Amino acid sequence: MSHRSVDEYAAHVRALITPALPTDVDTVTVGAALGRVTAAAILSPVDLPLFRNSQMDGFAVVASDLATLLRTGAPVTLPIVGEVAAEPGTPLPLVPGTAVRIMTGAVVPEGADAVVPVEDTTATANTVTITRARASGEFVRNRGSDLKAGDALLPAGLRLASRHLAALAAAGIDEIEVRRRVRIVVISTGAELALGRRAEPGEIYDSNSTALTAAATACGAEVTYAIHPVEDAVSQFRGSLLVGASNADLILTSGGISLGAYEVVREFWRANGGEVGHIAMQPGGPQASGVFNGVPVISFPGNPVSTQLSFEIFVAPILREAAGLPAAHRQTRTLMADLRSAAGTRQFLRGRALPEGLVEVVGGPSSHLVAGLAASDLLLDIPEDITELKAGGPVETIDL
Amino acid sequence: MSHRSVDEYAAHVRALITPALPTDVDTVTVGAALGRVTAAAILSPVDLPLFRNSQMDGFAVVASDLATLLRTGAPVTLPIVGEVAAEPGTPLPLVPGTAVRIMTGAVVPEGADAVVPVEDTTATANTVTITRARASGEFVRNRGSDLKAGDALLPAGLRLASRHLAALAAAGIDEIEVRRRVRIVVISTGAELALGRRAEPGEIYDSNSTALTAAATACGAEVTYAIHPVEDAVSQFRGSLLVGASNADLILTSGGISLGAYEVVREFWRANGGEVGHIAMQPGGPQASGVFNGVPVISFPGNPVSTQLSFEIFVAPILREAAGLPAAHRQTRTLMADLRSAAGTRQFLRGRALPEGLVEVVGGPSSHLVAGLAASDLLLDIPEDITELKAGGPVETIDL
Numbered sequence: 195m196s197h198r199s200v201d202e203y204a205a206h207v208r209a210l211i212t213p214a215l216p217t218d219v220d221t222v223t224v225g226a227a228l229g230r231v232t233a234a235a236i237l238s239p240v241d242l243p244l245f246r247n248s249q250m251d252g253f254a255v256v257a258s259d260l261a262t263l264l265r266t267g268a269p270v271t272l273p274i275v276g277e278v279a280a281e282p283g284t285p286l287p288l289v290p291g292t293a294v295r296i297m298t299g300a301v302v303p304e305g306a307d308a309v310v311p312v313e314d315t316t317a318t319a320n321t322v323t324i325t326r327a328r329a330s331g332e333f334v335r336n337r338g339s340d341l342k343a344g345d346a347l348l349p350a351g352l353r354l355a356s357r358h359l360a361a362l363a364a365a366g367i368d369e370i371e372v373r374r375r376v377r378i379v380v381i382s383t384g385a386e387l388a389l390g391r392r393a394e395p396g397e398i399y400d401s402n403s404t405a406l407t408a409a410a411t412a413c414g415a416e417v418t419y420a421i422h423p424v425e426d427a428v429s430q431f432r433g434s435l436l437v438g439a440s441n442a443d444l445i446l447t448s449g450g451i452s453l454g455a456y457e458v459v460r461e462f463w464r465a466n467g468g469e470v471g472h473i474a475m476q477p478g479g480p481q482a483s484g485v486f487n488g489v490p491v492i493s494f495p496g497n498p499v500s501t502q503l504s505f506e507i508f509v510a511p512i513l514r515e516a517a518g519l520p521a522a523h524r525q526t527r528t529l530m531a532d533l534r535s536a537a538g539t540r541q542f543l544r545g546r547a548l549p550e551g552l553v554e555v556v557g558g559p560s561s562h563l564v565a566g567l568a569a570s571d572l573l574l575d576i577p578e579d580i581t582e583l584k585a586g587g588p589v590e591t592i593d594l
Numbered sequence: 595m596s597h598r599s600v601d602e603y604a605a606h607v608r609a610l611i612t613p614a615l616p617t618d619v620d621t622v623t624v625g626a627a628l629g630r631v632t633a634a635a636i637l638s639p640v641d642l643p644l645f646r647n648s649q650m651d652g653f654a655v656v657a658s659d660l661a662t663l664l665r666t667g668a669p670v671t672l673p674i675v676g677e678v679a680a681e682p683g684t685p686l687p688l689v690p691g692t693a694v695r696i697m698t699g700a701v702v703p704e705g706a707d708a709v710v711p712v713e714d715t716t717a718t719a720n721t722v723t724i725t726r727a728r729a730s731g732e733f734v735r736n737r738g739s740d741l742k743a744g745d746a747l748l749p750a751g752l753r754l755a756s757r758h759l760a761a762l763a764a765a766g767i768d769e770i771e772v773r774r775r776v777r778i779v780v781i782s783t784g785a786e787l788a789l790g791r792r793a794e795p796g797e798i799y800d801s802n803s804t805a806l807t808a809a810a811t812a813c814g815a816e817v818t819y820a821i822h823p824v825e826d827a828v829s830q831f832r833g834s835l836l837v838g839a840s841n842a843d844l845i846l847t848s849g850g851i852s853l854g855a856y857e858v859v860r861e862f863w864r865a866n867g868g869e870v871g872h873i874a875m876q877p878g879g880p881q882a883s884g885v886f887n888g889v890p891v892i893s894f895p896g897n898p899v900s901t902q903l904s905f906e907i908f909v910a911p912i913l914r915e916a917a918g919l920p921a922a923h924r925q926t927r928t929l930m931a932d933l934r935s936a937a938g939t940r941q942f943l944r945g946r947a948l949p950e951g952l953v954e955v956v957g958g959p960s961s962h963l964v965a966g967l968a969a970s971d972l973l974l975d976i977p978e979d980i981t982e983l984k985a986g987g988p989v990e991t992i993d994l
Contacts, residue, residue: 228808242965244798249960251852279856281785281826282796298852299786299896299962301796340957341965348968356812357994360805360898361968366793385681386699393766396682396701398644405760408628412756426681452651452698456679496699498760557740560649562699565642565741568748568761594757 210490230372241338254306257330264327309333353518379438383449385426402448414517439487449496527553544570630772641738654706657730664727709733753918779838783849785826802848814917839887849896877961897961923993927953944970
């Protein structure tokens with residue numbers, strides 16, 4: 195796959211990962227389902243509302259008893275024969291020619307077909323005088339008027355927000371089936387990595403396991419293990435893959451794939467049917483991938499910025515889709531300053547959005563500028579064949 | 595506060611809540627900090643990169659040793675005197691007139707000032723022939739070229755994404771101080787609510803505690819308790835507030851504030867210095883608020899849609915700000931169909947975004963349509979003085 199395009203390699207990664215995405219479900223309580231994705235459409239087991247109830251505080255009446263009022267404008271006085279609160283119980287049927295005091299949400303008694311809001315009445319202890327006529331059905335919420343039992347309350351593949359959980363709760367649903375999260379194991383390779391201790395001369399702090407774990411989590415996946423082989427040896431890398439393949443749908447590795455000596459990941463894939471090559475992309479040129487014990491493995495280069503951008507370009511879109519999350523926002527913005535880019539390479543420069551649709555580049559193109567990436571809020575996506583862009587001209591950006 | 599405007603009441607709620615927002619911090623590990631907000635600017639304790647290192651696999655040289663190549667184009671052959679990998683240790687200084695093999699990320703030996711990529715060389719076991727000259731500094735990443743020790747790695751008030759955590763990890767930072775989350779207690783009132791059991795006639799399933807808990811969580815807050823008083827009595831409501839005030843920065847209640855009888859929240863606030871009134875808003879007209887034992891309490895009406903929209907309009911913007919989350923996206927869209935709205939009331943209709951910037955209304959305006967809200971993805975914000983909008987005309991929308 196020497197010097198494949200970004201789009202070609204993205205398609206290759208997608209073809210590797212897609213068949214491995216989980217199709218099984220988790221059963222979770224509604225209270226624990228925020229952000230999860232419905233495995234199937236959820237039908238309402240009940241009518242919503244559950245019963246015919248009042249939309250207002252007022253008086254439940256037979257609308258035809260207000261005929262005089264409607265015709266002549268003369269107020270109608272009815273005896274108050276009871277009261278219905280929003281509480282358990284079934285009220286007695288309403289006798290025509292009478293009224294019952296009723297609260298919002300309370301059961302509308304059988305026989306009553308309208309509610310007169312309290313604002314349009316004056317009442318004594320025993321009678322109510324109604325000054326505005328209401329038609330049959332007014333201020334009455336019919337059973338099932340929101341949704342009928344058996345109708346779809348929520349569709350399949352929906353990422354659950356608070357309003358969806360509220361609808362489930364309102365229908366009396368306690369537990370639902372959601373898609374199982376994609377399980378990921380992250381493996382950072384490199385003899386130069388210091389983990390959990392002070393870096394000695396020649397060592398650096400591992401940021402890739404932190405970055406990939408957090409980025410995968412933000413994409414709705416679940417990172418089950420982050421592994422750092424103790425020794426930079428092919429046998430240890432294989433051991434890490436064994437752990438990964440038992441605990442993940444997808445393994446992400448960083449480091450060990452460039453052209454130098456001591457490139458354990460590259461050596462492993464060369465010997466085990468993986469692909470190792472170079473993508474026409476900067477940062478992130480060296481890329482490798484393969485399948486180990488049936489689990490797809492995507493191997494990113496070790497430079498922190500390369501790893502993070504490789505994840506964002508090749509893996510994040512697939513995970514976001516699986517989690518029902520929207521794709522990263524793309525937008526054409528206006529360059530603040532001239533910009534140069536290497537020919538034949540798709541550059542992903544780090545940048546910052548400015549007012550009025552402007553964008554500026556942050557730091558240089560080098561793939562070690564991890565603080566520069568942290569100070570950015572978008573990527574500038576410069577096509578392979580572009581070597582120069584002018585200030586004031588358009589540039590495609592991807593929000594981080 | 596009879597018939598205050600939405601904006602006036604929003605300002606009142608903000609004035610109540612803002613002084614109660616937490617100013618203390620949590621100390622968390624970097625691995626647990628995704629989505630948290632930095633309490634203060636974080637300075638880098640180290641230079642990044644930590645040491646001068648190679649950007650390429652190749653040969654470290656003294657650039658001036660390539661002067662002949664630069665002048666005449668004739669390749670230069672140098673003896674290879676060693677090798678530096680990306681691993682712990684400090685290499686010997688480079689003797690001028692020699693080269694060392696070097697890997698990406700490895701320490702550049704003292705004395706060397708350029709790296710020649712392996713692609714521009716041919717090597718035997720003991721010598722390397724260089725075919726392209728490099729200037730001093732080329733392919734060398736200087737110590738501190740990304741960030742100097744003592745410089746701000748991250749600003750205060752930043753919501754932490756994976757790239758920020760990566761930069762912290764790269765600087766060897768294990769723990770950071772983040773803003774404590776806003777702690778919230780949710781109280782649902784209403785004798786008609788069935789919780790954790792099948793609804794009897796006249797009862798409904800409580801959806802407000804589910805909705806408010808999930809919505810507050812999605813806004814970056816932490817819900818410590820969701821309480822449902824067993825009896826619909828003022829004394830029980832006060833008891834719930836006592837629990838809330840010991841466990842929360844903010845208490846949200848639903849139900850019990852309309853004009854009927856049995857309105858315990860309204861009764862409580864009337865007797866205890868709260869405000870009870872009506873906002874020129876639909877749904878969500880009745881609103882109440884107060885302070886109990888120093889903790890602000892915002893009391894929403896009990897209708898599920900009223901509760902959810904009241905939270906979204908009055909409380910969510912404050913919580914999102916505190917959590918470093920962006921405000922809900924507002925956008926002018928184009929109405930699919932004519933629309934009527936009550937005069938003197940700001941209507942928040944539920945709607946759905948359609949292609950090409952169009953929007954359609956979902957369900958009716960009534961505040962019991964909890965399934966209708968779940969089927970919506972935005973609100974239409976219809977100003978008080980508008981009674982009619984025409985198909986094809988603009989309407990302000992708020993994404994849910």
